[in-house]
Amino acid sequence: xxxxxxxxxxxxxxxxxxxxxxxxxxxxxxxxxxxxxxxxxxxxxxxxxxxxxxxxxxxxxxxxxxxxxxxxxxxxxxxxxxxxxxxxxxxxxxxxxxxxxxxxxxxxxxxxxxxxxxxxxxxxxxxxxxxxxxxxxxxxxxxxxxxxxxxxxxxxxxxxxxxxxxxxxxxxxxxxxxxxxxxxxxxxxxxxxxxxxxxxxxxxxxxxxxxxxxxxxxxxxxxxxxxxxxxxxxxxxxxxxxxxxxxxxxxxxxxxxxxxxxxxxxxxxxxxxxxxxxxxxxxx
Amino acid sequence: xxxxxxxxxxxxxxxxxxxxxxxxxxxxxxxxxxxxxxxxxxxxxxxxxxxxxxxxxxxxxxxxxxxxxxxxxxxxxxxxxxxxxxxxxxxxxxxxxxxxxxxxxxxxxxxxxxxxxxxxxxxxxxxxxxxxxxxxxxxxxxxxxxxxxxxxxxxxxxxxxxxxxxxxxxxxxxxxxxxxxxxxxxxxxxxxxxxxxxxxxxxxxxxxxxxxxxxxxxxxxxxxxxxxxxxxxxxxxx
Numbered sequence: 001x002x003x004x005x006x007x008x009x010x011x012x013x014x015x016x017x018x019x020x021x022x023x024x025x026x027x028x029x030x031x032x033x034x035x036x037x038x039x040x041x042x043x044x045x046x047x048x049x050x051x052x053x054x055x056x057x058x059x060x061x062x063x064x065x066x067x068x069x070x071x072x073x074x075x076x077x078x079x080x081x082x083x084x085x086x087x088x089x090x091x092x093x094x095x096x097x098x099x100x101x102x103x104x105x106x107x108x109x110x111x112x113x114x115x116x117x118x119x120x121x122x123x124x125x126x127x128x129x130x131x132x133x134x135x136x137x138x139x140x141x142x143x144x145x146x147x148x149x150x151x152x153x154x155x156x157x158x159x160x161x162x163x164x165x166x167x168x169x170x171x172x173x174x175x176x177x178x179x180x181x182x183x184x185x186x187x188x189x190x191x192x193x194x195x196x197x198x199x200x201x202x203x204x205x206x207x208x209x210x211x212x213x214x215x216x217x218x219x220x221x222x223x224x225x226x227x228x229x230x231x232x233x234x235x236x237x238x239x240x241x242x243x244x245x246x247x248x249x250x251x252x253x254x255x256x257x258x259x260x261x262x263x264x265x266x267x268x269x270x271x272x273x274x275x276x277x278x279x280x281x282x283x284x
Numbered sequence: 285x286x287x288x289x290x291x292x293x294x295x296x297x298x299x300x301x302x303x304x305x306x307x308x309x310x311x312x313x314x315x316x317x318x319x320x321x322x323x324x325x326x327x328x329x330x331x332x333x334x335x336x337x338x339x340x341x342x343x344x345x346x347x348x349x350x351x352x353x354x355x356x357x358x359x360x361x362x363x364x365x366x367x368x369x370x371x372x373x374x375x376x377x378x379x380x381x382x383x384x385x386x387x388x389x390x391x392x393x394x395x396x397x398x399x400x401x402x403x404x405x406x407x408x409x410x411x412x413x414x415x416x417x418x419x420x421x422x423x424x425x426x427x428x429x430x431x432x433x434x435x436x437x438x439x440x441x442x443x444x445x446x447x448x449x450x451x452x453x454x455x456x457x458x459x460x461x462x463x464x465x466x467x468x469x470x471x472x473x474x475x476x477x478x479x480x481x482x483x484x485x486x487x488x489x490x491x492x493x494x495x496x497x498x499x500x501x502x503x504x505x506x507x508x509x510x511x512x513x514x515x516x517x518x519x520x521x522x
Contacts (some may be wrong), residue, residue, distance in 0.1 A: 039446075096353070170394035177348055178407040178459065179383035188409065189396060 028265060035258030047259050052224045059256045062228045065263060067234030070227055071145045071216055072209040073131040078149035079156055079205060084198075086153070087160035092186045103161075105114040110153040118218035121147040126219060135231045139221030148215045161203060163197020164190050199278045207271040211264065213238035237264050290307050297469065299324040300345065301369060305359030307340055308320040309352070312357040318359070319519060322368070327489060332518030339391075339500045342469045345499070347372065347379060356520040363467065366463040383505040384411065387460030387496075392476050393452035395444035395459075400436050403455055404445045407463045422462055429495075430458035431488050450481025457488065461495075468492065470500040474507065476516050 050060025076148030090102045125147055167190050175185040191198070213236075221233025222243060235243070237260040244257050297429055300322040307315035314337040324326050330338045341431070343349040344361060362369040365385060372382050384407070395403045404423045415418050423440075427433040432454045453473055460468060470489070474482035489498055490511055502508050508515055 016488060167392075170390065170392060171396055172351075173348070173390060174394045174396060174456075174459075175384060175410075176351060177388040178410055179380045179463070180410045181380060184410050188406070193397065 008198030012284045018165055027130055028262075031258045031261040031265065035255060035262055037255055044259075047256075048263065051226070054253050059253065061237065061240070061256055061261075061263065063224050064235050064237045064240045064260060066143070066226050067216075067220065068210060068236040068238070068264075068267075070141050070230070070234065071148060071220060071236055072206060073147035074141060074230065075148035075152060076201065076202060076206050078146060079153040080202060082149065082246050083153045083156035083160055083201065083205075087164055088186055090157070091161050091164035092190060093182055104162075106154050106157050106162045110158070112150060113216045114212065115218075117151050120220045121215065129231075135236055136233065137221060139219060140231045140233050141220060141227055144216045144220035144234075145230075147219055148212060151215060152208050155208055156201045156205045159197060160194070161179055163194035163200070166192045166197070196278055196281065200275060203271055203274050203278065207268060210267050210271070211238065218241055232266050288462070296325050299364050300499075301360075301362040302344075303360040303362070305341075305344060306357065306362065307337065307344065307349070308356040310354045314345075320516065320520075322499060323514065324364075324497050324498060325493055326513035327493055327500060327511050328514045328516060329512035330499065330501045330516050330518060331503070331505065331508055334503075336518040338518050339471050342471055342501060343386070345372075345467065345469055346383055346388055348383075348388065359471065363458070365466065384463045385465050386469065387463070388469045389453070389456050389460055389464035389471065390472050391472045393449060393456050395447075395452050395455050397443070399441045399443060400444050400447070400455060401440040404458050404462055407459060412461065423458075426458040426462040429461050429488075429492070430454045432486060433457055448481070450477045450484060453477060453481070454487060457485070461492070464495070466496055467498045469496045470498065472501050472503060475503060482507070 013257050034176070047060055048065060049062050050058055052058065052060055052063055073229050084101065086106065090099050094102065121143060126138040128138075129140065129143045129146075130136070133142075171193060172185060175189045180188070216234075216236040217239040220236060221238065222235045222239055223233035223238075224235050225232070227234045241260050242256045246256055295442065298321045300320075302318055302320045302322075305315055305318040323353075330341065332338055340349060344357060347362075349355050349357065361372050363372055364370075370377055386430060396406060398406075401423060404426055405419050408419050411421075424437075425434060426447060427436065432451060435451060436455075439446075444452065447455060448449065453476075457473075474485050477485070483507070486507060489500070493513075500512070502512075
């Protein structure tokens with residue numbers, strides 16, 4: 001009876017696990033099959049390095065790849081110091097009341113819908129960038145990555161905080177008993193000890209910002225061109241997918257969506273591999 | 285007046301004065317009206333059943349208890365530095381300075397995850413020492429004082445976690461000694477070690493008495509008998 005129950009439970013749990021594996025693979029195959037017409041005859045390389053000019057039969061997504069990389073890396077670059085500072089305050093430096101307040105605020109921030117960030121970006125950030133640099137419309141890499149930084153930093157802060165809080169108390173006692181100031185304790189003991197968690201936070205939020213669609217769609221301007229500066233307007237892979245799908249279903253142009261999907265899939269796989277690597281290093 | 289002379293004599297030998305110390309943890313009173321004196325260059329052992337506030341009492345001497353949430357203290361602790369008694373809880377008294385003059389060794393050895401050398405040099409780094417040669421000399425001296433030099437001199441740059449428990453504890457003692465503290469607090473320093481490792485540390489403490497005033501919390505009565513000059517039994521009877 002009990003054994004029977006065990007077996008059934010195992011089956012019931014195994015099925016969804018199997019299903020999710022199959023789905024993930026199916027999506028990959030699906031994109032591969034639909035993207036194939038664009039990549040026939042060794043044109044995949046051309047596809048990811050070429051420029052976008054549908055009028056001339058060129059469907060290169062290189063500008064989108066560049067746009068995605070620029071926005072994702074710049075947003076992590078902005079979010080990192082912000083998150084380090086915030087996590088340090090919450091875990092180590094701030095008095096208890098303020099730290100609790102900050103902690104709750106960060107948790108709350110994770111729940112704010114992305115579209116709100118985009119909205120605020122359009123009405124607050126874009127005009128400021130436009131006025132400040134007097135260069136173009138203000139819909140650019142800089143605007144998108146600043147807003148995206150705000151969007152990903154709660155995740156980063158939470159991961160950092162968790163890794164700071166995991167530093168053994170005996171280490172903290174050692175630093176305290178030897179006359180270390182709170183800042184010294186943070187810099188010499190907590191941060192080196194939390195290195196793995198810091199990497200995890202950075203990689204996770206990198207994945208998050210690579211995959212984000214709405215912020216770039218609303219704030220980056222969506223111009224299809226290889227960016228030359230952070231004030232240039234770009235289109236990300238995700239925004240490209242969203243825009244093309246919204247407008248047409250038949251053309252070869254539409255097929256480029258699948259190439260974008262594949263690239264994003266590849267990025268995502270890379271992120272996972274990096275996470276696994278960092279994890280395995282930590283457990284050694 | 286021989287009596288007064290005797291009193292001053294005694295006063296001259298006192299290093300730490302604790303006066304009407306009360307301590308609460310989450311509204312539970314742990315220490316009640318503790319008033320004690322500790323004599324300079326002696327080993328004082330604090331003994332008693334667990335839960336009587338022995339370790340807590342130690343942390344009132346270097347203010348380490350202040351990290352514990354929901355803890356509260358009342359009373360006075362004065363330690364003699366450079367010939368005058370200073371209230372260590374006074375606003376004007378620097379916490380960093382206090383912790384450098386009052387070293388502490390914990391029940392479980394707690395070397396940081398860095399090399400042996402860096403562990404011992406760590407307090408110097410905190411204190412802002414830059415001169416490499418001076419740091420090197422001080423590290424060697426501290427390791428010698430802690431009876432560890434001979435065992436580690438050829439592998440100073442290996443991780444401290446490679447050392448045995450007893451060696452790690454002596455490493456922590458070396459780390460506590462490197463700033464030349466005047467008081468050394470030890471919270472059951474041998475309870476996680478085997479007998480041999482414990483004995484080495486006992487001999488070491490007897491040696492260190494020349495340099496500092498030592499207060500040790502201990503569970504082992506035989507250990508106390510071997511090393512203590514004074515024994516204080518908790519809970520104190522008022």
